[in-house]
Amino acid sequence: MHANVQARFGGGVTCYPATEVRSLPNSYVAIAAAYLAGCRRVFLLTPPHLVRKWRREVLDTVPDAGVAIVRTISDLERSRTLSGPMQVVICSREQAKLGYRWRPAAVARPLLGADGRLARDDAGAVLRQWCCPDCCTPIVDGEEIPLSWDDLHAKRRRCQTCDTPLWQADPSGPRRVPLADYVSRRMRGHFDLLIGDEIHEFKARGSAQGMAAGTLAEACGRTLSLTGTLMGGRARRH
Ligand SMILES: [Zn+2]
Numbered sequence: 001m002h003a004n005v006q007a008r009f010g011g012g013v014t015c016y017p018a019t020e021v022r023s024l025p026n027s028y029v030a031i032a033a034a035y036l037a038g039c040r041r042v043f044l045l046t047p048p049h050l051v052r053k054w055r056r057e058v059l060d061t062v063p064d065a066g067v068a069i070v071r072t073i074s075d076l077e078r079s080r081t082l083s084g085p086m087q088v089v090i091c092s093r094e095q096a097k098l099g100y101r102w103r104p105a106a107v108a109r110p111l112l113g114a115d116g117r118l119a120r121d122d123a124g125a126v127l128r129q130w131c132c133p134d135c136c137t138p139i140v141d142g143e144e145i146p147l148s149w150d151d152l153h154a155k156r157r158r159c160q161t162c163d164t165p166l167w168q169a170d171p172s173g174p175r176r177v178p179l180a181d182y183v184s185r186r187m188r189g190h191f192d193l194l195i196g197d198e199i200h201e202f203k204a205r206g207s208a209q210g211m212a213a214g215t216l217a218e219a220c221g222r223t224l225s226l227t228g229t230l231m232g233g234r235a236r237r238h
Helices: 027-035 048-061 073-080 094-096 150-152 179-186 200-207 206-220
Strands: 041-045 065-067 087-092 103-104 107-110 128-131 166-170 192-195 224-228
Touching: 027 048, 027 192, 027 224, 041 065, 041 094, 041 206, 048 065, 048 087, 048 094, 065 073, 065 150, 073 087, 073 179, 087 094, 094 179, 103 150, 128 150, 179 206, 192 200, 200 224
Parallel strands: 041 087, 041 192, 065 087, 192 224
Antiparallel strands: 103 166, 107 128
16 A cells, blocks of 8 residues: 655744745655655656756755665665665665576475484485475475475575565676665665656566566555646756
């Protein structure tokens, strides 16, 4: 469910006198509205050439905000430690949609035989099975057959017991990474708002960028989609 965030600018409520709201860029109004609405962790999806501009404008609007421009999964992970009254992660639409490499995430644990002792193969080596890295549940298919490493490689799966992803980004892969998917799978609920230009239009397009926007919107819960006009026409896009 996506709710649009709305905030009203009354006299004295914000640092912007009502007479100036008319001339403020969309970005200032969006950030101020998000802040006033109680959003504290915001994911900003911007056109590539506006990433730095948005950063400046976030800091102009909420001076002590923690702001990070993210290009990689490592950047995203580091953004968890941002502080300040509002934490804003800025990502270009191009970067959010890019594909990436991943590899299975599982731990090999010794297999116990029916007698409760370690199961061994003919050569006496202890047999192991792949288990969830989080809850240690053995990873099996629908017929309770243990999955091999190759099986885990073939498809991204989640633990049937605790829903932990049984895959992780492969750091030896290309620098370009799957930021939208990563937010969806590993940072769901972390952000409380997605802000972006024309997100509602992008989602409808079904392109890679549109799918990334849709994935992010779902993971963040609430979406503030900027359009040509905002705030009932009182603030216009520059
Ligand atoms: Zn698990």
